[in-house]
């Protein structure tokens with residue numbers, strides 16, 4: 001039973017000092033009360049099908065609790081994004097009212113939230129906690145983190161609440177020397193002592209805010225519209241993934257994508273599709289103009305959409321997409337096959353490494369594209385404090401690696417190039433060494449007798465070598481189109497089993513009623 005407003009207010013004001021609430025007008029209190037009422041009602045119920053993604057594949061969630069966890073995980077990213085948002089953001093309240101955020105989280109509060117995310121609280125409880133912190137900040141609380149924690153008893157155990165307090169306390173102690181929960185110092189004393197410090201911090205915060213502020217681009221901008229992701233956003237995305245992979249994983253979750261893009265999007269845009277990379281297409285004024293006209297139409301249809309997102313969509317729709325596997329899908333496979341040290345011999349954009357890091361398992365990546373080295377190093381350095389994984393990268397042709405020297409690996413998982421459909425930087429043209437790769441105009445043009453040397457000199461020898469050093473009963477799994485499997489089978493052997501990998505859209509992906517958006521993962525078991 002919910003309290004009525006007057007009773008709630010009485011109880012609430014007892015805590016207002018500690019929370020640092022300055023605006024105690026009835027109007028503001030009513031807003032907070034509304035947040036309070038919607039706190040639980042705002043979450044999905046188990047029959048709220050529309051808001052849930054029901055996963056396919058064998059790792060089905062076990063009933064409502066699993067499904068709800070997926071909902072919370074899926075919506076976490078947006079919520080965390082909101083918490084770390086541009087300060088001037090206008091929130092649309094549940095009753096349709098527009099409201100400017102009352103309190104903007106400072107750097108320390110954001111970092112405390114990062115510490116909270118790293119505690120391993122279940123997705124539903126974490127979502128509720130972050131949601132109440134968000135609501136409290138919107139309502140003008142000066143100390144929304146403490147407020148959020150103070151109402152945790154509604155859905156979490158004392159033990160869980162203590163764990164959160166401890167995580168925040170530890171963060172504060174390491175970085176601030178007491179702030180949120182110190183009982184010894186009074187607020188006045190603290191204020192006096194830290195006034196100077198605060199002033200300085202405020203100035204740097206203001207500066208940071210200015211740089212953090214995400215401005216939309218203009219249709220007339222001439223630089224390529226890369227995703228503009230901050231270090232903190234990349235970390236948060238990874239932490240959200242880390243949380244997701246602890247439970248039943250929804251392989252369609254996009255958590256981890258931001259971290260991938262933060263590290264390697266620039267290199268990915270140099271991949272050629274139909275003989276041209278996105279960067280080359282962008283630099284061609286005529287093509288850019290045509291694409292921008294389309295982007296403008298998209299923006300007109302969805303005015304709320306930012307210009308940058310309309311342009312990125314127009315690029316994908318007109319020029320094709322260079323795919324990247326979702327880290328959550330990779331993590332699901334790692335878990336399913338009990339991997340502790342993964343070998344990925346065509347590592348690509350980094351999603352499979354990030355998935356291993358999220359699960360704290362070890363990873364060996366091999367790739368010929370040396371242009372990816374800075375991006376990988378950046379990701380590894382960024383995530384190092386948040387993972388126990390040991391990562392080893394080898395930048396050469398997979399068929400030339402000595403697999404006996406890699407140390408034990410117990411799962412091989414990768415997504416090899418779809419022959420020459422996408423031409424990566426530094427990739428060999430096996431069909432005609434030393435000359436430019438000839439790309440097919442579409443996946444439909446790839447036939448069973450094409451690209452024999454790609455298989456004979458690269459893919460099949462690599463598979464055989466990786467297989468040779470794999471322990472018995474362990475698996476090699478490849479995500480690839482059916483025709484590639486047919487060609488491998490002809491040269492090597494048939495698989496032990498096939499898994500379904502759900503993809504949103506992939507150049508050259510399977511067509512057909514039951515297979516749209518689905519591709520297979522082919523798995524060989526070591527005998």
Ligand SMILES: C[S@@+](CC[C@H](N)C(=O)[O-])C[C@H]1O[C@@H](n2cnc3c(N)ncnc32)[C@H](O)[C@@H]1O
Nearest residue numbers: 323324325346348367368369397398415417424
């Ligand atoms: C990017 S992945 C394929 C991505 C896939 N389309 C997906 O959905 O994730 C393929 C990677 O294989 C790498 N590669 C190509 N030939 C290779 C070789 N002989 N040895 C190792 N890596 C290679 C490329 O540089 C590229 O990064």
